[in-house]
Amino acid sequence: MRVCFVMPALPHYFKLILNKIVAGTGYEILMIKPAQKGKATGAAVKEETDNALFRVVELEEYRAWYGKPFFKDLLPTLRAFHPDIVVITTWPYFLYLTLNPFFYWRLRRLGAKLIARDIPFNYAIWGRVKEFYFSPQFLSENFQDSNKTWIGFILFWIASLLRRLNLPLADAHINYIDEAHEIIGSYGVPSEKIFVISNSPDTDELLASFETVKKQPSILPPNPHRLIHVGRLVQWKRVDLIIEAVKKLQPTYPGIELVVVGFGPELEKLKIQAAEAGLAEAVRFVGGVYNSGDLGQYLHESAVYVLGGMGGLSINDAMCFAKPVVCSVADGTEKRLVREGTNGYYFNNGNAADLARVLDLLLANPERVRAFGQRSLEIIKEEINIQTVIEGYRHVFEFVTKK
Structure with a gap:
């Protein structure tokens, strides 16, 4: 079977997923991505094409007449x-299928099945577009719900209308969140064409690294009150909120520490914030770490994983190393991983005081930290891992090719 992915970037974790799919199925895979940094790619996304078991073709991007x-x-x-199959990232590329119908006709003449792949984050249920846009559920890229205007609403309504036209064009949809059945289904897509596949790093490698790092000497001094955040240092990750919470917790936990793993455009601003809050010694910026062994040591030697804003695979990473997770409800992917009061806690979006409150629930109880961390590890091993992701893709591919 030949499968082509059309994506705005090739993140290092997705290269590992595709390598596993090729090794486990024998599928021939082609990845098409922008020749330069994709215009739809977020800041500080690490891409990787080395040692790929599939072909990578880089094409020039241009701005279509509608600006995307x-x-x-x-x-x-x-x-x-x-x-046999073309898998296209829905936003922004599916717009072209509606706004250039001749292209869609020629694409269909190739005889390949078409799959849309997306997280329907910030998608309104069709019929509730106005209600959704003006609600706290609709968040900007910076994880804020402010500055909503009627012009913004009109543009959002047009985007929703275009989804109503183009989402039914796909033979199947791959989404990361359970709400996809209701959301995508409201745009006229039959339920049997909607598949939910959790995103995942290479958990086989991470779990093996966990066993290794447990036997290695520590790289940090022992600290039962060490928090850790892993991710790009961009506004919507809200690392600033975690620093605020650390400041609030410091009187109760004088030795509290925050390890920040990652790089990005917010780095200097965050360093200044930490220094001005008197936390220069308490907040440790270690830069980007992509080797699973090195990352595993930082995670293993921390007590709690904290995500202040928009999610990512760092939650999966932390759970592979038996960490409890504290986060807010963001793009929806976290809901499959973090179970309130079982392996972590949720705090109110944007509320540093509430973040400090739920962190205190863990830091004050080392046994709870251990038990929650163990449950995180079980969820990865038993439910959401690289093998279940591969099986999910195989299931979708078999569905569309048998139609």
Whole structure:
């Protein structure tokens, strides 16, 4: 079977997923991505193509007449590959299928099945667009719900209308959140075409690293009150909120520490914030760490994983190393991983005082930290891991090719 993925970037974790799919199934995979940094790619996304077991083709992006990016020479590239399936990242590329219907007609003439892949975060249920836009559920890129205007609403309504037209064009949909059945289904997509597959790093590698790091000497001094955050240092990760919470907790836990793993455009601003709060010694910035062994040591030697804003695979990473997780409700992917009062806690979005409150529930009870961490590890081993992701993709591919 030949499968082509069309994506705005190739994050290092997804390369590992595709490698596992190739090794486990024998599928021939082609990845099409932008030749330069994708116009729809977030800041500080680490891409990786080394040691890929699949072909990578980089095409030039251009801005279509409606202002969003698309690929030059996409059809000739697909025609040369002869794919059985084309998996396209829904936003922003599916817009082109509606706004250039001749392209969609030519794409269908290739005979390949079409799969849309997306997190329907910030998608309104069709019929409730106005209600959703003006509610706290609709968040900006910076994880805020302010500055909503009627012009913004009109643009959001148009985007929703275009989804109503283009989402039913796909033969199947791959989404990361359980709410996808209700959300995507409201746009006219039959339930049997909607598949929920959790995102995952290479948990096989991470779990093996966990066993290794448990036997290695520590790289940090012991501290039962050490928090850790892993991720790009961008506004919507809200690391500033974690620093605020650390400041609030310091009188109760004088030795509290925050380890920040990652890099990005907010780094200097966060360093200044920590210094001005008198936390220069309590907040440790260690930069980007992508080797599973090195990352595992930082996670293993910390007590609690904290996510202040928008989610990512760092929750999965932390759970592979038996960490309890504290986060807010963000893009929805966290709901499959973090179970309130079982392996972590949720705090009210944007509320540093509430974040400090739930962190205190863990820091004050080392046995709870241990028990929650153990449950995190069980969820990874038994439910959400690289093998279940591969099986999920295989199931979708078999569904569309048998139609």
